Amino acid sequence: MQYLSTDRGLRWNLGARIANGSHNEDIFNFLTDRRFEPGHTYPATFGGGVHGLAVAPASGTGAKRLGGFSYVCVPMFSDGPGDLAYLPQATITTRLSSGSRVFTSTTDDTCLSTYSGLPAGPTRYRLFISTDRTKDYRTSDHVDAAWTFTSRDNGETKGVPFLLSVVRFHPKLSLTDTAKTGARVTVPLSFQGPAAAKGHLQSLTVRVSYDRGRTWKPVTVHTDHAGKRYLPLTHPKKPGTVSFRP
Numbered sequence: 001m002q003y004l005s006t007d008r009g010l011r012w013n014l015g016a017r018i019a020n021g022s023h024n025e026d027i028f029n030f031l032t033d034r035r036f037e038p039g040h041t042y043p044a045t046f047g048g049g050v051h052g053l054a055v056a057p058a059s060g061t062g063a064k065r066l067g068g069f070s071y072v073c074v075p076m077f078s079d080g081p082g083d084l085a086y087l088p089q090a091t092i093t094t095r096l097s098s099g100s101r102v103f104t105s106t107t108d109d110t111c112l113s114t115y116s117g118l119p120a121g122p123t124r125y126r127l128f129i130s131t132d133r134t135k136d137y138r139t140s141d142h143v144d145a146a147w148t149f150t151s152r153d154n155g156e157t158k159g160v161p162f163l164l165s166v167v168r169f170h171p172k173l174s175l176t177d178t179a180k181t182g183a184r185v186t187v188p189l190s191f192q193g194p195a196a197a198k199g200h201l202q203s204l205t206v207r208v209s210y211d212r213g214r215t216w217k218p219v220t221v222h223t224d225h226a227g228k229r230y231l232p233l234t235h236p237k238k239p240g241t242v243s244f245r246p
């Protein structure tokens with residue numbers, strides 16, 4: 001239990017550190033600051049699945065351009081509630097290209113840098129990010145992401161976001177990131193980026209793998225009476241892993 005002051009409209013950003021004897025401390029913290037109301041109790045869970053991408057421009061995450069410069073900062077292992085993850089020992093490859101022309105190809109942390117060379121005119125781009133984290137994590141040790149979008153220099157003096165959207169998955173899991181074998185599971189979906197705006201998402205396909213990405217099969221996306229999308233899954237009877245590919 002932690003007690004916090006709510007005086008003068010204070011907002012808080014809480015987090016947790018995770019470490020063992022073989023790697024440095026990984027950090028999970030709120031993606032954006034939060035306001036807590038007096039007299040209330042709030043649960044906060046860090047580090048649980050499903051782990052994946054987060055895009056929230058208000059927090060500085062996502063990608064954008066300023067003139068001929070690009071900036072990319074996409075957390076790849078954000079936890080189930082959507083908290084920001086900082087993993088010092090994760091390896092990452094980022095590539096921004098258009099056809100055969102490559103503007104950025106780096107294994108550095110792109111959240112710390114900007115990259116030049118973007119043409120001024122409308123151009124179709126492909127952004128690809130691939131990352132791995134230590135095998136100490138039993139789940140979500142590898143994540144790939146790719147987007148295609150059109151961007152141009154519109155003369156703005158502030159950054160113009162690239163149109164990146166992500167799908168997030170929210171099944172009910174145990175504290176060890178597991179669900180029962182052979183069980184029927186409902187996986188609610190949420191969206192970040194332009195696709196999260198009402199009426200912007202035209203279609204969505206999702207595939208699932210139970211063999212760490214070697215084979216994939218499509219899963220029907222359903223919509224409930226409130227317009228929320230979800231996946232109905234029946235897990236195999238043998239223990240294993242579940243991977244998603246939107």
